[in-house]
Amino acid sequence: MRALIIAVSLLLYPAWAQAADPPLRFSVSDSSTMPMIDLQNGQPVDGILHDLHRRIAERVGRKAEELVMSRARIQPLLAEGAVDVSCYMNPAWLAETHASYRWSVPFMNQRSILVARPGTSPAKLWSLRGRRIGTVLGFYYPETDVAFRDGTLIRDDARTEHQVLEKLAAGRNQYALSTQVALDWFHRNRPAGRELQIVDRLSEYSIHCIVRDEPDVPAREILDVMKQMQHDGEFGAILANYR
Secondary structure: HHHHHHHHHHHHHHHHOOOOOOEEEEEEEEOOOOOOEEEEEEEEOOHHHHHHHHHHHOOOOOEEEEEEHHHHHHHHHHHHHHOOOOEOOOOOHOOOOOOOEEEEOOEEEEEEEEOOOOOOOOOOOOOOOOOOEEOOOOOOOOHHHHHHHHHEEEEEEEEHHHHHHHHOOOOOOOEEEEHHHHHHHOOOOOOOOOOOOOEEEEEEEEEEEEEOOOOOOHHHHHHHHHHHHHOOHHHHHHHHHHO
């Protein structure tokens, strides 16, 4: 009888012993800095996106695998289906649409600003013809794309947004493009009276995740989970940890 039970169990094993679900692959740009991502030895260890990735994966019962890559590689990998979820995205920033991906509800807003050294007079971006503007390598700026391409404005790229602001503070540029969240974080360690100043407010974008909608990814569940997180105030709680 015992041998019969064992034999039956072995026959039934493949029917119920399912392999563990694969991790969710989240893209992380290697040019991202705090408060969005803290990279140590090339791996995310802290930041808004790190917390968000882990919480989404936890809510759907998967592990989060954060794939660090150059910003320029994110869109090609989306097209190849090599990324399951990419957060810190907006439809206006994509060079092409991806039919196999779905957009989540927004989890934060991003304000784009023109920043200058202390004591600089207010100036509109469009008036700075021929000026070098601090920018992040590979980052797409919808407001200034045409001006950069036709030479009206000149990009001066740095690898990360923090480095862009450091170059500005050191006097290597007079102006730089930044986000409000990055500037606020940068000012945490600046002496009083030496803060960089906003000279022009450009635009505000809602920030979303884009989720691969294929059988091996629980896309609908992820999108529903993010709606619930929005309703429960979880996005606000994550952002509050980095203010």
